[in-house]
Amino acid sequence: MLRQIFEYILILVQLLFDAISHKSLLQFFREYVFIARVVVPGFIDLTSLNCQQNPLQNAEYQFVELNLEDLRAGNPSFSIRNRYFKALYRSKSGLRGFGLVKDSKVIGDIWCVAPLNRKSPISCTDLDRLGIACADGDAYAAGIFIDPAFRGNKLAVPIYLSLAFILKMEGWRRIYAYYYEDNISAKWMHFMIKFKELPKLREFRFFFIRKTYKYVQTISSIRRKYSRNE
Helix, strand or coil, rough: CHHHHHHHHHHHHHHHHHHCCCCCCHHHHHEEEEEEEEEEEEEEEEHHHHCCCCCCCCCCCEEEEEEEEHHCCCEEEEECHHHHHHHHHHHHCCCCEEEEECCCCCCEEEECCCCCCCCCCCCCCHHHHHHHCCCCCEEEEEEEEECCHHHHCCCCCHHHHHHHHHHHHHHCCEEEEEECCHHHHHHHHHHHHEEEECCCEEEEEEEEEEEEECCCHHHHHHHHHHHHHH
């Protein structure tokens, strides 16, 4: 446990230095420090997924599974260095990762809890925090990232559907996930992949300390809702 915390702190330090060098320090703290951000959990029903082949099969990109041995050897390389450290950390933690590769570099990645040799329903700290109890055949998507230089190329939905296609072929029936309500692009992407929402929560985060609690609408959010309906 202490080793995982130490490795996570090293990743945060790397991210902090990157944020300083790219003059995006405010964005860094917005992502890792907040009090009452609205989180929307939900799932994708793979049994109703109408996808006959990997959406990226004939594209100019490759969608490949990342394994720990190759990552330790530095293969493949990542277009953004801190993503390599995150990939290494997540692989060591038992997550499965898939990379979107272009010109021999990983320019996007998505992670999941979906062990190949499953013997019981999955569990992880994210699912516990969201109050989700998985049944047999349920997987969990633990985050997606695309290099900012490649955003705007409509890659998020194909990446997610590529993961969904692979997991469906492996026999998984459902993928749980979540997004933050104030992330408009994530909200739109989850709408496109027919994400079925569960009750919202609010989340407190201070770097690796994270807690969720019951969602209660604020007065300002209620006012915004009614002003849109007028």
